[in-house]
Amino acid sequence: MKVVAVTACPTGIAHTYMAAEALEQAAADRGAQIQVETQGSAGSAELSTADIAAADVVVFAADVGVRDRDRFAGKPIVEAGVKQAINDAAGLLERAADATRQESADPAPETEPEDETSGTAAESAPGFGSRLRQWLMTGVSYLIPFVSAGGLLMALSYALGGYQITDAPPVTEHFDALELASWAALANQTGQAAFEFLVPVLAGFIAYAMADRPALAPGFVGGAIAVTTGAGFLGGLVAGLLAGAVVVGLKRVPVPRGIAGIMPVVVLPLLGSLVVGVLMFLVVGQPIAAIMAGLTAWLTGLSGANAVLLGALLGAMIAFDMGGPVNKVAYTFAVGGLSIATTASLEIMAAVMAAGMVPPLALALATTVRGSSFTPAERTSGRTAWLLGASFITEGAIPFAAADPLRVIPPMVAGSATAGAVSMGADATLRAPHGGLFVLPLVGGPLLYAAAIAAGVVVAAAGVLVAKRIGDPTGLDRTTAA
Structure with a gap:
């Protein structure tokens, strides 16, 4: 069996490449040939036309929209999330083999219409819920670089020039190259400029995931209107979905052959932007702005037990899938609050970052304290996890969770929930959306914040070590198993 595959996750850092490695190993184990295109941050060579033409089946292991998927038209396609590829690549390839056998046994007639979202008949397409998640995660994946660049520049400006x-x-x-304050102002204003793109980028690439390049302009326009009307991040989500839906609808309108050539570059962006503009300005923009105002008031009023419970919930979400969709929902919620910049929203950002550092740091500590409970490969991953955790890269815990999810994920959720709750209870604040322990000097209440992280790490590490003492369900000797 010849397979081509594409892997992609929202951040394009860890899951993307781990899924590719798992698929390659599983293919080698079953004697199949595979070529994988990793649509991640580090990039990779695109699959060649010859590789795609020679393939028996296509595997998409992606939590975001796959770029240029029309290349695979006519091929049987199997779709799954990146975590499924990491945890059960062999099962995913077995599904691919079944799809190949079904295609050979019952080839579709040449006149049978194909679904736009896959290369095979419409019944093989993912459900609406899966596609909606992919559309939203695509927007988030393009949003993250703006968040990181803008947030860290603003954090640097506060470190140099104060709040x-x-x-x-x-x-x-006014700019004086010899004044530190001028450089701080430059960093702050550049970071603010990056932040102004957040909602338009989110909306634009949600629309792009739904309807490809013709939807980019309507999506960006809708996002910009969401900012203008005060609808914020929630307005950006709605604008992106509206823009994508409008362009998908316009694509289905039959047009004369002479006009078809200009549809993607002129007609669809023009009409899509107009329709989205009308909807956002006159129909949904103001109601969503009212909802955002209510959310802002609710966040501002959080205190005491309510704040602690919210910190625990967000912390648990961060650790639940360690960089996956649930993690990104919590992270995006926190980043969205930075644009409000209330005390409560800054406390939420601090709690989310504290919770995100816990799983890798906890597993690094656990492998150090009792390495005999882990495989040699896990002990090696544990040494790397110290730096990943300190850098707020929660994905550093994935190798452990993938190998032993039932005994790793619950303790990590408990530890991250503890860190989030303690951070909120301590009123720690943070204006930087990334950076981990390296932005600790920028935290409001850094000592209590460090204590919150330490508490979460201890709870998670102790939990996983206790769980490891409860028989090994795989029957392997953890000290020697590779």
Whole structure:
């Protein structure tokens, strides 16, 4: 069996490449040939036309929309999330083999219409819920670089010039290369410029995932209108979905052959932007803005037990799938609050980052304290996890969770929930959306914040070590198993 595969996750860092490695290993084990295209942050060579033509089946292991998927039209396609590829690549390839056998036994007639979202008949397409998740995660994946760049620049500006740097005059009017305050103002204003793109980028690439390039302009326009009307991140989500749906609908309208050539570059962006503009300005923009105002008031009023419970919930979500969709929902919620910049929203950002550092740090500690409970490969991963955890890269815990999910994930959820709750209870605040322990000097209440992280790490590490003492369900000797 010849297989071509594409792997992609929202951040394009860990899951993307781990899924590719798992598929390659599973293919080698069953004697299949596989070529994998990793649509991640580090990039990879695209699958060649010859590789695709020679393939018997296509595997998409992706939590976001696969780019240029029309290349695979006419091929049987099997779709799954990246976690399924990591945890059960052999099962995914077995599904691919079944799809190949079914295609050979019952080839579709040449006149049978194909679904736009797959290369085979419509019944093989993923459900609406799966596609909706992919559309939203695509928007988030393109959003993250703007969040990281803008947030860290703003954090740097606060470190250099204090929080009052936001009152500095525009650098176009005053900039002195010999003044530290001028450089701080430059970093702050550049970071703010990056943040102004957050909602339009989110909306634009949700629309792109739904309807390809013709939907980019309507999506960006809808996102910009969401900012103008005060609808914020929630408005951006709605604008992206509206733009994608409008362009998908317009694509289905039959047009004369002479006009078809200009539809993607002129007609669809024009009409899509117009329709989305009308809907956002006149129909949904203001109601969503009212919802956002209510959310802001609710966050501002959080205190005491309610704040602690919210911190625990967000912490648990962060650790639940360690970089997956649930993790990204919690992270995006926290990042969205940075645009509000209330005390409560800054406390939420601090709690989410504290919770995200716990799983890798806890597993690194566990492998150090009792290495005999882990395989040699896990002990090696544990040494790397120290740096990954300190850098707020929760995906550093994935190798452990993939190998032993029932005994790793629950303790990690408990530890991250503890860190989130303690951080919220301590009123720690954070304006940077990334950076981990390296932005600790920028935290409001850094000592209590460090204590919150330490508490979460201890709870998670102790939990996983206790769980490891309860018989090994695989029957392997953890000290020697590879």
